[in-house]
Amino acid sequence: MIAVDNLHMHFGGIRAVDGTSLNIEKGSITGLIGPNGAGKTTLFNVIAGAYKPTAGRVYLDDEDVTGLAPHELFKKGLLRTFQIAHEFSTLSVLENLMVVADNQPGERLWDAWFNNKQVQAFEDQVRVKALEVIEFLEISHLTHELAGNLSGGQKKLLELGRTMMVDAKIVFLDEVGAGVNRTLLKTIGTSILRLNEERGYTFCMIEHDMDFISRLCGPVIVMAEGKLLTQGTADEVKANEQVIEAYLGTGQKHGKNRTSS
Amino acid sequence: MDFLNAIVLFANFVIIPATAYGAQLALGALGVTLIYSILRFANFAHGELMAFGAMGTILVTWLFQSQGIGFGPLPTALLALPIGIVLTVVFALLTDMSVYRFYRRQRVDPIIMAIASVGVMFVMGGLVRFIIGPDDQNFFDGMRFLIRAGEFRNMTGLDEGLAIKLTQVITVVVALIVVVVLFWFLQTTRSGKAMRAYSDNEDLALLSGIDPDRVVMTAWVITAILATIAGVLYGLDKTFKPFIYMQLLLPVFASAIVGGIGQPVGAILGGFVVAFSEVTITYAYKKFLAYLLPQQWAPDGLVQLLSTDYKFAISFIILVLVLLIRPTGIIRGKVL
Numbered sequence: 001m002i003a004v005d006n007l008h009m010h011f012g013g014i015r016a017v018d019g020t021s022l023n024i025e026k027g028s029i030t031g032l033i034g035p036n037g038a039g040k041t042t043l044f045n046v047i048a049g050a051y052k053p054t055a056g057r058v059y060l061d062d063e064d065v066t067g068l069a070p071h072e073l074f075k076k077g078l079l080r081t082f083q084i085a086h087e088f089s090t091l092s093v094l095e096n097l098m099v100v101a102d103n104q105p106g107e108r109l110w111d112a113w114f115n116n117k118q119v120q121a122f123e124d125q126v127r128v129k130a131l132e133v134i135e136f137l138e139i140s141h142l143t144h145e146l147a148g149n150l151s152g153g154q155k156k157l158l159e160l161g162r163t164m165m166v167d168a169k170i171v172f173l174d175e176v177g178a179g180v181n182r183t184l185l186k187t188i189g190t191s192i193l194r195l196n197e198e199r200g201y202t203f204c205m206i207e208h209d210m211d212f213i214s215r216l217c218g219p220v221i222v223m224a225e226g227k228l229l230t231q232g233t234a235d236e237v238k239a240n241e242q243v244i245e246a247y248l249g250t251g252q253k254h255g256k257n258r259t260s261s
Numbered sequence: 262m263d264f265l266n267a268i269v270l271f272a273n274f275v276i277i278p279a280t281a282y283g284a285q286l287a288l289g290a291l292g293v294t295l296i297y298s299i300l301r302f303a304n305f306a307h308g309e310l311m312a313f314g315a316m317g318t319i320l321v322t323w324l325f326q327s328q329g330i331g332f333g334p335l336p337t338a339l340l341a342l343p344i345g346i347v348l349t350v351v352f353a354l355l356t357d358m359s360v361y362r363f364y365r366r367q368r369v370d371p372i373i374m375a376i377a378s379v380g381v382m383f384v385m386g387g388l389v390r391f392i393i394g395p396d397d398q399n400f401f402d403g404m405r406f407l408i409r410a411g412e413f414r415n416m417t418g419l420d421e422g423l424a425i426k427l428t429q430v431i432t433v434v435v436a437l438i439v440v441v442v443l444f445w446f447l448q449t450t451r452s453g454k455a456m457r458a459y460s461d462n463e464d465l466a467l468l469s470g471i472d473p474d475r476v477v478m479t480a481w482v483i484t485a486i487l488a489t490i491a492g493v494l495y496g497l498d499k500t501f502k503p504f505i506y507m508q509l510l511l512p513v514f515a516s517a518i519v520g521g522i523g524q525p526v527g528a529i530l531g532g533f534v535v536a537f538s539e540v541t542i543t544y545a546y547k548k549f550l551a552y553l554l555p556q557q558w559a560p561d562g563l564v565q566l567l568s569t570d571y572k573f574a575i576s577f578i579i580l581v582l583v584l585l586i587r588p589t590g591i592i593r594g595k596v597l
Binding site (some may be wrong): 049050069070071074079080082086087088089090091094095098099100119122123162166253 | 450451458464465466470471
């Protein structure tokens with residue numbers, strides 16, 4: 001699905017991603033872990049188009065998508081969420097979701113004014129879809145709330161909801177569980193599993209919570225110092241000497257410090 | 262009676278002109294605010310864009326006039342306005358393609374964009390003067406007054422007359438229509454929502470598949486429409502002179518900032534705040550006070566707070582005061 005080939009991302013002298021190669025299998029939920037500063041978020045940023053890599057290539061379904069802009073990747077079905085949830089704070093939850101949709105006729109200036117019927121039909125369609133997503137996430141009571149007023153966890157759910165508005169192929173989740181209470185985390189985890197099973201979404205997620213990872217993820221990739229350290233199942237990774245060493249070098253295995261690079 | 266005379270006098274020389282002027286400033290400030298919230302830079306070339314729009318409309322008006330096409334009692338310029346708008350939209354998009362797009366791709370700081378817009382301002386201004394010349398141009402035709410001062414006097418029997426120019430009414434009516442349509446667009450259409458989303462959180466908008474090029478293009482189209490209408494209305498109401506629009510930039514910016522830059526509602530409020538301050542401060546109150554005060558108290562001087570020569574200084578003063586006291590402008594918070 002996603003193939004990353006010898007990717008480098010340097011900021012001046014800092015080699016945030018330093019020659020990483022990895023594969024993400026179609027239909028999998030792949031975990032990406034590593035100590036703080038390992039380059040996980042930078043790797044996400046490069047894959048999702050926020051940065052152009054210094055060197056190396058990214059392939060989506062064998063198509064070279066290196067350095068494409070985020071909205072172009074979006075059209076190809078590659079979506080991401082942010083570590084700190086982003087939302088359109090001045091739009092309602094419903095509008096937040098309705099803004100996300102591929103190839104909307106209403107977004108073209110001409111059609112918005114002069115082709116009202118088609119636009120209206122499309123809008124209705126999108127509205128139904130958005131309401132479905134809201135139902136799926138069990139946040140119906142927040143439909144018309146301004147997104148800026150949501151709690152941190154609810155914003156994370158909304159982020160997940162965004163990815164459901166289009167038929168995503170692969171979704172990159174950057175610490176979707178960080179700062180979310182246990183109950184909500186369960187909802188998020190269940191939503192991810194359902195999306196994976198029912199809609200065939202492929203996920204790649206940065207996460208520090210090993211329990212969460214064990215519950216969801218098939219393959220787990222470990223990064224350290226901008227390089228791929230190892231990969232395997234959650235249990236294999238947990239038992240891996242190198243991994244323990246990498247974590248012990250910077251702090252605890254998991255728990256205390258939840259912000260990554 | 263004296264009291265009524267004072268009111269009429271005040272309305273005639275302050276309220277009516279300031280309302281028309283405020284509407285013109287509001288339209289200009291809306292354009293500045295829109296570009297600021299979408300492209301995130303202060304567009305110094307906005308005044309010249311207004312000049313360009315007015316110029317395009319004037320040229321078309323002249324063409325119509327020479328062909329004998331008129332618009333009845335309304336000025337022919339209103340008929341020419343749509344064509345002027347199209348010309349200006351094309352011009353604004355060409356400017357964006359040739360200048361701003363390059364800087365956008367480089368992801369430069371907003372300050373660099375603002376400085377680039379200063380360059381654009383000079384080029385645009387030069388172009389306008391090159392095409393139409395630096396002098397005053399008259400393009401007004403049709404009926405001049407809706408109510409004449411003399412008619413009003415006869416009608417009411419008051420000593421003071423109230424004159425309402427047709428252009429003032431047109432200005433307010435057109436501005437009202439434009440503002441209503443603009444807000445409807447931003448609030449309800451998908452294109453408008455995409456713009457608000459983009460202005461709220463650019464990163465997220467991109468990741469939601471909102472095409473930035475399309476949003477930017479929409480912003481320029483709307484800005485060019487607003488600039489043309491503002492420029493033509495100002496030209497109709499006062500006079501068209503290319504250099505005037507460069508000076509108009511200051512009150513327009515003051516309006517946008519006073520209201521809270523990036524806030525459409527603020528831009529409109531700001532336009533009227535600046536216009537009313539300018540007119541009330543430069544108005545000579547001698548006659549007004551003479552009506553209200555007992556005869557012995559009637560002032561000898563003009564009772565003018567500031568000479569009209571300094572009217573642009575008022576925008577400066579407002580600007581400085583707002584930035585000192587309430588830097589966010591009247592309306593705080595997120596943009597658009």
